[in-house]
Amino acid sequence: MTDLTGLTIAEIRDGLRRKDFSATELARAYIGAIERARALNAFIAETPDRALAAAAQSDARIARGDIRPLEGVPLGIKDLFCTEGVHSQAASHILNGFRPPYESTVTANLWRDGALMLGKLNMDEFAMGSSNEASYYGPVVNPWRANGSDEKLVPGGSSGGSAAAVAARLCAGATATDTGGSIRQPAAFTATVGIKPTYGRCSRWGIVAFASSLDQAGPIARTVRDAAIMLRSMAGHDPKDTTSADLPVPDYEAAVGAGMKGLRVGIPKEYRLDGMPPVIETLWEQGRAWLKAAGAEIVDVSLPHTKYALPAYYIVAPAEASSNLARYDGVRYGLRVPGDDLVATYENTRAAGFGAEVKRRILIGTYVLSAGYYDAYYLRAQKVRTLIKRDFEECFAAGVDAILTPATPSAAFAIGSKAKASPVEMYLNDIFTVTVNMAGLPGIAVPAGLDERGLPLGLQLIGRPFDEETLFRAAQVIEDAAGTFAPARWW
Amino acid sequence: MSVDTAAVKRVARLARIAMTDAEAERLRADLNAILGFVEQLNEVDVAGVEPMTSVQPMAMKKRDDEITDGFYPEKIVANAPASENNFFVVPKVVE
Numbered sequence: 299m300t301d302l303t304g305l306t307i308a309e310i311r312d313g314l315r316r317k318d319f320s321a322t323e324l325a326r327a328y329i330g331a332i333e334r335a336r337a338l339n340a341f342i343a344e345t346p347d348r349a350l351a352a353a354a355q356s357d358a359r360i361a362r363g364d365i366r367p368l369e370g371v372p373l374g375i376k377d378l379f380c381t382e383g384v385h386s387q388a389a390s391h392i393l394n395g396f397r398p399p400y401e402s403t404v405t406a407n408l409w410r411d412g413a414l415m416l417g418k419l420n421m422d423e424f425a426m427g428s429s430n431e432a433s434y435y436g437p438v439v440n441p442w443r444a445n446g447s448d449e450k451l452v453p454g455g456s457s458g459g460s461a462a463a464v465a466a467r468l469c470a471g472a473t474a475t476d477t478g479g480s481i482r483q484p485a486a487f488t489a490t491v492g493i494k495p496t497y498g499r500c501s502r503w504g505i506v507a508f509a510s511s512l513d514q515a516g517p518i519a520r521t522v523r524d525a526a527i528m529l530r531s532m533a534g535h536d537p538k539d540t541t542s543a544d545l546p547v548p549d550y551e552a553a554v555g556a557g558m559k560g561l562r563v564g565i566p567k568e569y570r571l572d573g574m575p576p577v578i579e580t581l582w583e584q585g586r587a588w589l590k591a592a593g594a595e596i597v598d599v600s601l602p603h604t605k606y607a608l609p610a611y612y613i614v615a616p617a618e619a620s621s622n623l624a625r626y627d628g629v630r631y632g633l634r635v636p637g638d639d640l641v642a643t644y645e646n647t648r649a650a651g652f653g654a655e656v657k658r659r660i661l662i663g664t665y666v667l668s669a670g671y672y673d674a675y676y677l678r679a680q681k682v683r684t685l686i687k688r689d690f691e692e693c694f695a696a697g698v699d700a701i702l703t704p705a706t707p708s709a710a711f712a713i714g715s716k717a718k719a720s721p722v723e724m725y726l727n728d729i730f731t732v733t734v735n736m737a738g739l740p741g742i743a744v745p746a747g748l749d750e751r752g753l754p755l756g757l758q759l760i761g762r763p764f765d766e767e768t769l770f771r772a773a774q775v776i777e778d779a780a781g782t783f784a785p786a787r788w789w
Numbered sequence: 790m791s792v793d794t795a796a797v798k799r800v801a802r803l804a805r806i807a808m809t810d811a812e813a814e815r816l817r818a819d820l821n822a823i824l825g826f827v828e829q830l831n832e833v834d835v836a837g838v839e840p841m842t843s844v845q846p847m848a849m850k851k852r853d854d855e856i857t858d859g860f861y862p863e864k865i866v867a868n869a870p871a872s873e874n875n876f877f878v879v880p881k882v883v884e
Contacts, residue, residue, distance in 0.1 A: 395868070397867075398868075399861075399864040399865075399867055497844040511841075511844050537850070537852070540849050540850055541844070544847075605829075606829065609826055609828075612823060612827055613827055624805075629869070629877050630865075630877055631868035631869065632868070632870070633870070636880070638880070640879055640880050640881075640882050642880075643879065643880055644805040645806060645807035648804070648806045649806050649807035649808065658819050658820070658823070660806065661800050661801065661806075662823055662824075664803050665800045668800065675827070677840055678830055678835060679830060680840030680841050680842070681839070681841075682830055682833050682835065683840070684838050684839055684841045685833065685838060687841060720819070720822040721819050721822060722822050722826045725826075738844035763845060
């Protein structure tokens with residue numbers, strides 16, 4: 299039997315219809331792949347029985363011709379999504395033993411459309427990180443290695459498990475979330491496609507909250523087409539999330555292959571950083587050339603407040619997190635470390651339950667919201683946010699349809715290599731991606747090439763609100779020109 | 790703006806996270822690095838700029854003020870570290 303785990307979601311769809319293989323055979327192939335890949339530490343909870351039960355149901359439906367859009371497609375689910383009755387802990391010890399009695403809207407949408415769950419994927423604790431080194435369950439290992447090296451590399455974060463699992467063919471696609479780059483940066487580090495949709499495109503209900511004005515769910519997949527197929531199922535209005543947009547979900551797949559004729563792509567000068575590795579500058583120019591060859595008009599644009607997005611983010615996001623994570627107090631769910639009185643119980647529980655990065659961010663957030671500092675920090679950061687958003691609005695109003703930038707300032711780095719650095723050095727990984735969350739816009743990362751050590755690099759496209767279709771059009775052009783990449787299996 | 794160890798402990802108290810002096814000292818360096826990084830926001834002219842309160846402009850939808858859910862307390866306390874008769878049990882609060 300050919301290796302079924304090599305098939306994309308689009309190919310699975312065709313293959314199941316033609317009855318080339320069954321959903322059960324496909325699920326078994328992935329369950330085997332996961333068992334052989336434990337060295338990557340991508341999955342923190344495996345659900346093979348559930349997957350096989352769902353696959354059996356899919357086979358019954360296929361037999362009677364009642365086929366849903368994602369029928370029989372085996373997916374990995376980031377541990378940040380509440381999945382009913384299944385480990386949902388945001389990779390944190392403070393939610394020890396938590397099994398939600400409800401299903402997140404995004405995953406419910408995927409099951410509605412026939413997909414099945416292979417398990418829950420590792421991530422940075424509470425989605426706070428850019429390397430998946432901050433998980434209670436230990437780091438995820440990138441399936442990619444540098445040429446001639448067996449050094450373990452990070453897959454990026456916070457959706458490191460999702461990106462690693464998709465790249466290593468442990469699932470056909472994965473759900474992920476992005477608050478400052480947590481879909482796009484790991485996608486770029488693993489040669490996968492990741493899209494963060496417009497704020498409000500997907501429901502946040504049932505997703506453990508980090509920063510409520512920045513969080514968005516999105517897919518990580520092997521191809522642009524697969525990402526489009528997944529997003530169509532994930533997205534949609536939800537009455538349980540008042541920030542979700544009451545707008546119809548387009549057929550994103552129809553945009554794939556529509557080309558670039560008549561579109562104008564902006565190249566923002568402020569994204570050219572001093573000391574940026576030459577290979578990234580080269581790739582960015584290559585991307586421009588590919589889009590131009592496909593019919594796009596390329597223009598230089600300016601987004602003057604770009605450099606202030608990262609510091610503003612590191613005020614706004616921790617502030618919102620300090621509020622969202624106040625609920626973890628050992629009373630209603632998760633870990634409880636008893637104390638002499640109630641306050642001591644809170645303090646002991648939270649000290650024992652939260653990891654170091656989470657504590658750092660809660661403390662920064664608490665500080666910038668505290669009396670005497672609120673105006674100087676939080677209010678100022680929210681005003682800068684208005685200016686960042688305005689830069690993009692003016693750019694789009696001038697006739698730009700999409701903006702092309704690098705996705706990351708480097709390729710994947712070694713696990714542990716930033717352990718002694720200042721926390722700020724880790725934060726710089728998100729320098730190209732946070733602007734997009736701050737402005738609430740959609741952004742996609744698509745593989746564009748490999749660096750001199752054979753490691754993946756991606757390009758990012760930023761779009762107008764709710765215009766994910768233009769992003770899929772442009773990303774497909776890049777994928778057609780650059781090709782797709784898969785790591786050599788060493789595990 | 791930078792913080793001293795006493796300030797870190799104060800903030801830890803606000804955040805209800807127990808913290809030893811040694812931990813507070815370690816975190817002090819990290820927090821000061823972050824606060825140093827965000828100082829550059831003072832360069833921006835924000836005169837007359839409204840803080841962003843809504844990411845996508847929209848009117849918040851409201852629902853009818855009716856009970857449409859609930860009546861399953863056992864599900865609500867199912868994950869509790871300590872519960873009794875569908876109550877969450879905690880250390881005594883009122884003397």
